[in-house]
Amino acid sequence: MLQIQQPSVRPLTTAHLAQTMTLLALPNVELRERVLEELSNNPALELLEERICPNCQRRLHQPGPCPRCSLQKQPGEPIVFLSPRDSYRAPRALPLDDPPPEREPAAPEDLPAYALQQLAADLDERKRRLAAYILACLDDDGFLADPPPFIARATRCTLAEVDEVLDLIARGDPPGLATQGPRQALLVQLDMLEGSDPRVSLARRMLEETFAELGKREFEAIARTLGASVREVRATAAFIQENLNPYPARAYWGSGLQSPGSDPHVYHTPDIQISKQGNNGTGPLTVEIFTPLSGWLRVNPLFRQALSAASGEHSEAWAQHLERASLFIKCMQQRNNTMRRLMRLLVKEQREFILMGDRHLKPMTRAWVAQQLGVHESTISRAVSHKSVALPDGRIIPLARFFDRSLSVRDRIREIVSKETAPLTDDQIAHILAEDGIRIARRTVAKYRAMEGILPARLRHKQKQPEGMSN
DNA sequence: CTATGGCACGGATT
DNA sequence: AATCCGTGCCATAG
Numbered sequence: 001m002l003q004i005q006q007p008s009v010r011p012l013t014t015a016h017l018a019q020t021m022t023l024l025a026l027p028n029v030e031l032r033e034r035v036l037e038e039l040s041n042n043p044a045l046e047l048l049e050e051r052i053c054p055n056c057q058r059r060l061h062q063p064g065p066c067p068r069c070s071l072q073k074q075p076g077e078p079i080v081f082l083s084p085r086d087s088y089r090a091p092r093a094l095p096l097d098d099p100p101p102e103r104e105p106a107a108p109e110d111l112p113a114y115a116l117q118q119l120a121a122d123l124d125e126r127k128r129r130l131a132a133y134i135l136a137c138l139d140d141d142g143f144l145a146d147p148p149p150f151i152a153r154a155t156r157c158t159l160a161e162v163d164e165v166l167d168l169i170a171r172g173d174p175p176g177l178a179t180q181g182p183r184q185a186l187l188v189q190l191d192m193l194e195g196s197d198p199r200v201s202l203a204r205r206m207l208e209e210t211f212a213e214l215g216k217r218e219f220e221a222i223a224r225t226l227g228a229s230v231r232e233v234r235a236t237a238a239f240i241q242e243n244l245n246p247y248p249a250r251a252y253w254g255s256g257l258q259s260p261g262s263d264p265h266v267y268h269t270p271d272i273q274i275s276k277q278g279n280n281g282t283g284p285l286t287v288e289i290f291t292p293l294s295g296w297l298r299v300n301p302l303f304r305q306a307l308s309a310a311s312g313e314h315s316e317a318w319a320q321h322l323e324r325a326s327l328f329i330k331c332m333q334q335r336n337n338t339m340r341r342l343m344r345l346l347v348k349e350q351r352e353f354i355l356m357g358d359r360h361l362k363p364m365t366r367a368w369v370a371q372q373l374g375v376h377e378s379t380i381s382r383a384v385s386h387k388s389v390a391l392p393d394g395r396i397i398p399l400a401r402f403f404d405r406s407l408s409v410r411d412r413i414r415e416i417v418s419k420e421t422a423p424l425t426d427d428q429i430a431h432i433l434a435e436d437g438i439r440i441a442r443r444t445v446a447k448y449r450a451m452e453g454i455l456p457a458r459l460r461h462k463q464k465q466p467e468g469m470s471n
Numbered sequence: 472c473t474a475t476g477g478c479a480c481g482g483a484t485t
Numbered sequence: 486a487a488t489c490c491g492t493g494c495c496a497t498a499g
Contacts, residue, residue, distance in 0.1 A: 406490085425473085427474075447492095457475095
C-alpha cells in the first residue's frame with residue numbers, strides 16, 4: 001500500500017496521473033502486455049509469487065488477508081475482489097462454487113495424435129516432426145502458444161515450411177486448429193466453406209475489420225464501419241455463430257460450454273466477471289476484477305539495497321529505474337482501487353439489470369458516478385471504456401453498456417413489436433412508451449427500431465420473423 | 472396525407 | 486477539442 005517515496009524533485013504528480021489514466025483505460029489483455037513489458041525492462045520491479053488462501057483455497061495476488069474471505073461481511077453489499085487471471089484459455093471464469101465442467105474427460109494427448117495421423121502420409125520425415133512439434137505445443141484451445149517465427153527458430157525450419165505445415169493442420173479435421181487465435185480459426189474455416197453462401201464475404205470483412213466489435217456484439221458499430229445494414233450484420237453474425245467454431249479444440253474435448261443456449265460465442269475473455277452467490281436471486285453478487293498476472297508487484301528490495309550501496313554513474317540510472325518502478329506500482333494500485341470502487345457502485349446500483357436483463361437498466365451518467373466516487377469524470381470514462389464484463393447468465397457485454405440510456409427503451413420496443421397484433425407505427429409506439437413514463441421523440445423510436453433490426457410498420461405486415469437472438 | 476429516413480443542431484461524452 | 490446521441494425539420498415513398 002504505502003511506498004517509501006524517494007525525495008524526488010521530479011514532478012511526480014503529472015507523470016503519475018498520466019500513467020494512471022493510461023493504465024486505467026487498458027483492458028486486461030493489453031494491461032498484461034504492459035506489465036510484462038515493464039517487468040522485463042525494469043530490474044527494480046519484481047513479481048512476487050502468489051499465495052493460496054488457507055481458508056478458501058483461492059490464489060491471492062496481493063499482500064495481506066484474503067480479500068474474498070475478509071470481505072464477506074455486509075449482507076446487502078456486493079462482494080468485489082481482484083482475481084488473478086494469467087491464463088487466457090477459459091472462455092470465462094466459472095462460478096466459484098461449481099466444479100469446472102470442461103477439459104477433464106478426454107485425454108489431452110488425443111487431439112494432437114489424431115491431427116497428426118491425418119497429415120502423416122502427406123509429409124516427409126522432416127515436416128512430420130515439425131507438425132508433431134507444433135501440435136504438441138498447442139494450448140488448451142488448440143491455438144499456437146508461440147508465433148510462427150518462434151517455432152521456426154525452435155525447430156530450425158524455415159518460416160515458409162512452418163507456414164505450410166500450419167496451413168495443412170488448420171485445414172485438417174478440426175478446422176482452424178493451430179491458428180493464432182479465434183479470429184484466425186474462424187477465417188480459415190470461412191475459407192474452407194467458400195463459394196456456397198453470399199454471406200461469406202461480409203463475414204470475412206467482419207472478422208478482418210471489426211473483430212473486436214463482433215466479440216462485443218456491437219452490431220450497429222460494425223454496420224457503420226462496413227457500410228452494411230444492421231440487419232445484414234446481425235444475419236451474418238448468426239451465420240458465423242451457426243457455422244463456425246472459434247475454439248476448434250473444444251469441440252473435441254467434450255466441453256459443455258459450446259452447445260447450451262447461454263451465448264458462448266463471444267470471442268474474447270472478459271475483464272470482469274459477475275456471478276450470483278446462490279441459486280436463488282437473493283444472495284450477494286460476486287464481482288471478480290481480473291488482473292493480468294498472478295502474484296503481485298513490488299519494488300525489488302535487493303535492488304533498493306544495491307542502489308544505496310552503489311555509486312558513480314550507475315546510481316543515477318538505477319535511481320530512475322527505482323522511481324519508475326515505484327511509480328508503476330502506484331499506478332497499478334490506483335487502477336485496481338478505482339476499478340474496485342467503480343464496480344462496487346455499479347453492481348449495487350444496477351443489480352436488477354444484472355440479474356433480470358436489459359429492461360431494468362437504470363439510466364446513469366458517468367458524471368454522476370464520478371461524483372459519487374469523488375473522482376473526475378474522465379476517470380470514469382477511462383475505467384469504463386474498452387472493458388467487458390461477463391454477467392451471471394453468461395452474456396459478455398461491454399462495461400459501457402451500463403451507461404447506455406437507450407438500452408432499456410430498445411428492449412421495450414422489441415417487446416411491444418413482438419406482442420403487437422397489427423403493425424404499430426413509430427408514432428404509436430412512442431405514445432405507448434409515453435404512457436409508461438418514457439418520453440422520447442417519434443424520430444428516436446425510428447432509430448431504435450432500426451438498431452434492433454426491426455422493419456418499419458409498413459413492411460412488417462402479417463408475417464413476423466422472430467429475429468431475437470439475445471434475450 | 473401519413474409514416475419514414477436523411478440531415479443538421481445542441482448537449483452530453485470522451 | 487472532437488465525437489456521439491437524441492431530436493426537430495423536411496423531403497420522399499406509398
